[in-house]
Amino acid sequence: MKRLLLPAVLAALMIAEVHAESFTISDIRVNGLQRVSAGSVFGALPLNVGEQADDRTLVEATRELFKTGFFQDIQLGRDGNVLVITLVERPSISSIEIEGNKAISSEDLLKGLNQSGLAEGEIFQRATLEGVRNELQRQYVAQGRYSAEIQAEVIPQPRNRVALKIDINEGSVAAIQHINVVGNSVFPDEDLIDLFELKTTNWLSFFKNDDKYAREKLSGDLERLRSYYLDRGYINMDISSTQVSITPDKKHVYVTVNVDEGEKYTVRDVRLSGDLKVPEDEVKALLLVQEGQVFSRKVMTTTSELITRRLGNEGYTFANVNGVPEAHDEDNTVSITFVVDPGKRAYVNRINFRGNTKSEDEVLRREMRQMEGGWASTYLIDQSKTRLERLGFFKEVNVETPQVPGTDDQIDVNYSVEEQASGSITASVGFAQNAGLILGGSITQNNFLGSGNKVSLGLTRSEYQSRYNFGFVDPYWTPDGVSLGYNAFYRTTDYDELDVDVSSYAVDSLGAGVSIGYPISETSRLTYGLTIQQDDINTGLYTVDEIFDFTEQEGDSYLNLKASVGWSESTLNRGVMPNRGHSQSLVLETTVPGSDLSFYKLDYRGQVFQPLTDNYTLRFHTQLGYGDAYGSTAELPFYEHYYAGGFNSVRGFEDSSLGPRSTPSTGNNPGTRRDPDQDPLPFGGNVLVQGGVEMLFPLPFVKDQRSLRTALFWDVGNVFDTNCSASQKRLSDSCDIDAGNLASSVGVGLTWITALGPLSFSLAMPVVKPDDADTQVFQFSLGQTF
Template identity: 60%
Template sequence: MKRSLLTLLLATLLLPFAGLAQAFLVSDIRINGLQRISAGNAFNALPISVGDEVDGVTVAAATRQLFRTGYFKDIRMDRDGDVLVVTVVERPSISGISISGNKAIETQALLDGLKQSGLAEGEIFQRATLEGIKMELQRQYVAQGRYDAKITTDVRPQPRNRVAISINVGEGSVAAISHVNIVGNSVFDKEELLDLFELKETNWLSFYSSDDKYSREKLSGDLERLRSYYLDRGYLNFNISSTQVSIAPDKERVFITVNVNEGELYRISDVKLAGDLIIPEEQMRSLLQVKAGQTFSHQVMTSTEELITRRLGNEGYTFANVQGIPQPNEEENTVEVTFFVDPGKRAYVRRISFIGNTKTQDEVLRREMRQMEGAWASTFNIEQSKMRLDRLGFFKEVNVETPTVPGSSDQIDVDYSVEEQASGSVSASVGFSTGSGLILGANVQQNNFLGSGNQVNLGLNTSEFQKVYSFGYLNPYYTVDGVSRGFNVFYRTTDYDSTDISNYSTDSIGGSVRFGYPINEITRLGFSFGPEKLHIKTGSSPAFVVDEFVDSEGSNYLNWKAGISWTRSTLNHGLLPTRGNFNSLSAQVAVPGSDTSYYKLNYSGQIFFPLTRKLTLNLKANLGYADAYGDTNVMPFFENYYAGGFGSVRGFSDNSLGPKALSTDGSQDSIGGNILVETTAQVLFPLPFIKDQRSLRTVFFVDAGNAFSDDCERSSVISNCSNVKFSELRMAAGLGLTWITAMGPLSFTLATPIKDESGDDTEVFQFALGQSF
């Protein structure tokens, strides 16, 4: 019986070649059934040529060879005399691929993956490939925690031996984590360890953070953080013995269990240096953060490797390799750490190039370079140059690469790639009011004028009560070593008689020349000097403070103003920084010989603190003090500080806070004070569902501030006047958004006062174009 079955099987397999059992000499070859495949390709794939002697075995091997090309789904070979006849049925080609139902994975990403696997329009269709891709897609969705995802495919025949493929994706929902458990820990509490995890059990914030959505990649990252946590605290032999991920029958809940083996605590017995140190050993040892007697920490060891590598990189050894090798002593639970130093060859910079600066001139970028061509490659100088480009505020992003020069073992190129963004602002306004009539305004500020790196601003605002004309210019590289020079001129007329603000008017004209001198990479000194001519005209019912000052000091003033400033900045970006700090001290004085004598002292500062991987705390302060001196008895009211509004205490109207003065008609108007206190605490957070947030900033803020006066005894100042008191600070909280548009920063805030007084003017919604926060 078995022999009969075997005979039948062999007969079936050899049936297509029954007519070719006897060997013959091929005089010609004929291929039938070709449609898209060219005859040349078919003959090249056929391992039989005219003149060859063939038999059944040879033909069977040739058939297999043709099948391997993947072009044919059926092949038959026959003999017509001495002619070999090959009849083929081609596989269909793909006329098109459509994908529907996918959201978590973009369509283009799916099409690119299909193309890499051989499924694309015009390619030969193979069902086995489609089934393999279907299973791979299913695995990708499972890796995202979408256990109920379903992938269905449909292959529809088309004319001319083609097929259309439709892939329908039912992504399902991401399974939520119901429980996470760690087993085997005794040194650290479970809660302490679970705080390290990005994946969390479902909580009240999960709807926003989606931290309860299971993902295989996120779990791998959490396990790596857990491993690093133990290794950084001396548990050298810590390991994760197993991880179980259980899925509920409804496929909507996930249970995670992590089994750990903590091992013993290890301390450092000795620290050694080996290899070619290049720099003096004393300097090298000063970089060691690993000390004998310390608890072993993998993080500290890695940090030491980076410090030594960076130090060697600063000396031009760009390809230096530093490796910390721990050698544990299992009996004493100690570890000896040896840092092996291989400096490699000193590298030199062949060329520095810039990519992406379509508007900014190459010279503007090159003058920020601290790394020079032809000099040895310094890691510090290369990074310092990148930071200086970032601080210009011209670019959304700056990246640097240091590829090796082909054919050279000691040369590199330094390539900076930049992505330009709006580096200025344009604002215009058109309005109408019964008191002011038609209001027109235009302001243009360009920090990178025509790509030259120079700053230019031009302003024109006109209405029935105010006209302002201004022009400013600054060349940040007046000299090649970074001394800046600039100037500004202005003309301003303000007539408040037709408004309810105050009953006086001013005409002023002036200008100044400014110089800046760099002390080092992060610190500058600034100097300014210029005149201002001011004329005050009192109206029918001016504030008593105005009348008192004009009666005492006159109505015409020519003041020569001199200023000096000190600025220190380590901010990482010119427009929307996220780390570093900024401090600025400035003093301005109306020099002796001016018609009024006064001075103003100002401090401005901010600092960034990372709270989590996504949240950053930003603290700000703005302080000011002004006073009269010499023959001037009272601080000029037109130089007072005001508080409230955008850029000050948000949630309150512009310039509405601080002392108010009585006017001759019995009304009260803001008059400002000689002391300013403004503080801000804000948390920077990313907007959900937006991938590119480099041009966006969203914050939750709390502002506090006010304008104060140390001369509140005058009867004409009747309300909201006090010396600096915490109880008199106004406070507001809210949300803010800044978007860097083509016309400059566009900012919005929604704020509500959390500490105000009766009579304060509040505003819930405020916006500004050309100003960020």
């Protein structure tokens, strides 16, 4: 009532100078304006020149001017027949300064103040400031900061302005001292309290902050508790009350939850109702709820979702399926009826893409399994999203299906993507005493110029060695997904430029190849390849017996034509750093008749991601390889051997350091010398066995985990050789294929997707170390992921 009377009293006092009798307004004069325009005043004033003014109209005019909020004092006077309005404007806000806040950022606070009408340049109203102060206090209380204090100071400044200074003492979040559940008899306290996100103070609380009370967290915990009972048959469970008490020092919180469990219910029968649109047998096959089961709201909801998706696959995007439980208290049973309302079949109007600033629309559109003009299939829309994620070009892919305005049977499908680095680039400059200046570089781009094609180019040049390679893959050589790839490479070594002969051997290679891939299903494809390659073996004066024996028998120059056939399958959810699904490949490569050497290699790779929770995933991976000779060739050529150790193998060991060792030359072979300082070096083998398991987990304190992967790993593997010489068998145990000869290591690794490509680090400790294996605790690599 006071708020209603005050304006009227003020208005009556302000027009005290005006003669009581009415008069005709001949002119209107406004005094005191500084920032507010005269037009704003006349726009709010309900009086005009020529109109009759009396006490009632003047009081009403005063009220209207006050409603603008621009003025803190208004006086109406009369000078003859001229209406004189004298105004005192409210001050404007020149600046807002916030101090002491950490839990809530200044940007968020200023945004909230702006929404409440407090911003630089706005009109200041003390009532608004007080309301904002109370709202800030409530926000801190919701975070469990009961001791938070908000002080607002208004500092007058010249030219009718004020500066606002908000001083915040956030205090500390009240820690939970005790959580108690009262009224439960079916489930023990420990099981129920374990459901809570809120925890009492423990040794992990410093990192997890799970002992800090927050009203939102408690609401979520109560819903989780309610769902726990509803999923176990207690449909009448009720949380009767919740008490949150705070100690006088406002540092500790006690939470008590009172529950009424009720009786346990089972399912009496399950029925379907409505227009199913699909065969009833198919719908019944989706029913997870069965007679005699303990009632579970989660199972009932999941069944509704399965039926909804099944209808969505047939174009009924707006289908609504509700599970309606009917309780029978006399025997504690529930009848469940799934009411199906399919709605109208929806069709796709347009498919739109947003966020692909580098990738061409065509690159995204060719991955679509949902077509424009066809009925909207939930499965095809989701499958299209998955295919975009598997490209590896995008950090995130989201899809929305808004209804087309003005229609009830059309939708648009909008895919929004966030692009990420899809290639890697490396450059190196070095100097070696015997080799001179070494320049090197390589670039690999999986989405070359946004075309979706993969291009790789590499160059390394020194005084004695040159390496060049080029590769190209078009994944959509034909519109139906047949891929075409080709590559060329050249490697040469010139020993005349070296001051001394120190190398065991080098291979000069020149070759080119082509491959064609055919999709045979949504997730698998066959690949055929053909490569022609010329290899020349160059040996120094110091070599090893195994190389000498091979070149003595097979010569030192070979022209081989290699044919390959491969099968691959992938259900991974992303092309880069996936965490769901599996992938595997099997490739057979062999030389064809007419080649100088006869050999083959069979390789298998596989990995499986097994989610444990939303944030933790197990990854199992393996790589197996076997190679051998056939026909006139005695054994697999030594330069085609497998090697193990390092990244993408057994971390914690130096690259290629595992497996059989070479035998230093005795100097008895013609044209060779004995190097007294040469130790046995890794020589590789024709059998590769390696694999391991990883626990993928989020990196603490990092909000955006999409470009990071951290893992605890256990790697196992080694290389074996079924064609070891007698001297090699004396040097290494890796000649015999034996699980006891597998090397292993444990450690932690991190991969970060940077603008230059994936950057990987690992810290590993060998667990089983074969003799003569070289260890390396810290390793890093640019351009590959694990």
